[in-house]
Amino acid sequence: MHSGERLPSTRDLAASLRVSRNIVVEAYEQLLAEGYIEGRHGSGTFVSEGTYLEGLADEKFPSIDMRSDSSRYETELIDFRPGIPALNLFPRKLWGQLAEYTYINGPDAAFGYGKPEGCEELRSVLTRYLRRTRGVICEQEQLIITTGATQALSLIAKLMLADGSDAVIEDPITHEIQTMFSMPGTTLYPVPVDHQGMQTQLLPLDIQPSFVYVTPSHQYPLGGVLPIQRRVQLIQYARSTGCYIVEDDYDSEFRYESAPVSSLQGLDPDRVIYIGTFSKILSPALRMGYLILPQSLIARGRNLKRLTDLHTPSMEQLTLARFIDEGYLDRHIAKMRKIYRKRRDFLIATLMASFADRITIMGHSTGLHLVVEFTDVVFTPSLLDAIEQNGVKIYPVEVHAMNKGKQNHRIILGYGNLTEAEVAKGIQRLAAALSQAARTSSTA
Structure with missing residues (x-):
């Protein structure tokens, strides 16, 4: 009408x-x-x-299936994605029981608006836990509960960076970090990484950065652990330039050759901003992380968190607090460390059996991934696509490099969420794809 x-x-x-x-x-x-x-x-x-x-004029949108990352191996693609824990081993029943108790017996106030820094129960438990396991020196007032490490990093970028700011970061480092820290008007200074993490002797001396970002416990992606000499040099640099150090304590819990190394934050609590997450320990679905700020940044940090999302979900915080306080987290980490070590050892053995002296394995002492360096392979986009078409997905280090062209012979293989059977099948497919690519190249 x-x-x-x-x-x-x-x-x-x-x-x-x-x-x-x-x-x-x-x-x-x-x-x-x-x-x-x-x-x-x-x-x-x-x-x-x-x-x-x-x-509007009719538009031809692809179907859901066409828009997905599907391939002809969709149902059996072996995905070596790093940073994913064993999802099938999440303690569902126990977590469900703790969550049920929290919902039934939690105080009425827990169902209202919470504090931006997080519920007191979790911050209190987490403060004691980090002191005991990571050597972190802090009071609970310094701790802000975040929706994963991603939000913590985003808060730091908004808190510390402005037009004209400088920031120092590792190179290579995850591409998402580069994106989050690339604020308008901010200049990023990449410092090369070797097998021991950031090469602190190469820190730029002619700038006054807002912060230096490091992953000292398990550098991502190359896997190095920053030794005490470089930690001391880094703190001396921060003191002399007046900047902060952002310590992303990536993969610190799963160290296989010795006890986990202590945090950098414990050496200078007033100079280090500390980030942690439960995505790798428990599950990415929890979206639970934390940020420890020096006293001088607490008020601004809390206000920024409030303006971002008011607060992190309260029921999950209370459930996690009980999970930690009653010792379940310690037992879960001990159990998973054994499982991940076995999976790592199997992956290394399979790689050596398939490629022998063609490869060097890096960063395997800690975490849920390792890096493989090939002596005779350059992982171009076309080669990566051919490998995926053969039913296995791998991740190039070059994607995370700021200075391009130096990392294209290295790949990242995550093993936390793969069984030994899947690892064996994945490496077999990788070897077949590389052999096929070599034959094609020789006849071209």
Whole structure:
């Protein structure tokens, strides 16, 4: 019907449609409330002016299946994605029992708006836990509960960076970090990484950065552990330039050759901003992380967190607090460390059996991934695509490099969420794809 056109009376329309008049009256009242029709005294009901919106031209959108990352191996693709824990080993039953207890017995206040820094129960438990396991020196007032490490990093970027700011980061480092820290007007200074992490002797001396970002416990992606000499040099640099150090304690819990190394934060709590997450320990689905700020940044950090999302979900915080306080987290980490070590050892053995002296394995002492350096392979986009078409997905280090062209012979293989059978099949497919690529190249 067009603007100005008269509608039939409710009685006539109900009769013609053979429905109750009350239904027609309700429909007219709804159209009237939304402005589609208007009543004219003594004349009836008419279609209002300005109610027609011209439709857009039909667009051909791909189906859901076409838009997904599917391939002909979709149902059996072996994905060596790093940073994923064993999802099938999450303690579902125990977590469900703790969550049920929290929902039934939690205080009424827990169902309202929480504090931006997080619930006191979790911050108190977490403060004690980090002191005991990571050598972190802090009070619970310094701790802010975040929705994963990603939010913590985003808060730091907003808190510390502005137009004209400088920041020092590792190279290579995850591409997402580069994106988050690339604020308008900010200059990033990459410092090369070797087998021991950031090469602190190469820190830029002619700038005053807002912060230096490091992953000292397990550098991502190359896997080095920053030794004490470089830690001391890094802290001396921060003190001399007046900047902060952002310590992303990536993969610190799963160290296989010795006890986990202590945090960098414990050496200078006033100079280090500390980030942790439970995504690798438990599950990415929890979206639970934390940020420890020096005293001078607490007020601004809390306010920024409040403006971002008010607070992290309270029920999950209370459940996690009980999970830690009652010792379940310690037992889960001990159990998973044994499982991940076995999976790592199997992956290394399989790689050596398949490629022997063609490779060097790096960064395997800690975490849920390792790096493989090939002596005779350059992982171009076309080669990576051919490998995926052969049913295995691997991750190039080069994607995370700021200075391009130096990392394209290295790949990242995550093993936390893969069984030994899947690892064996994946490496077999990788070897087959590389052999095929070599034959094609030789005949070209």
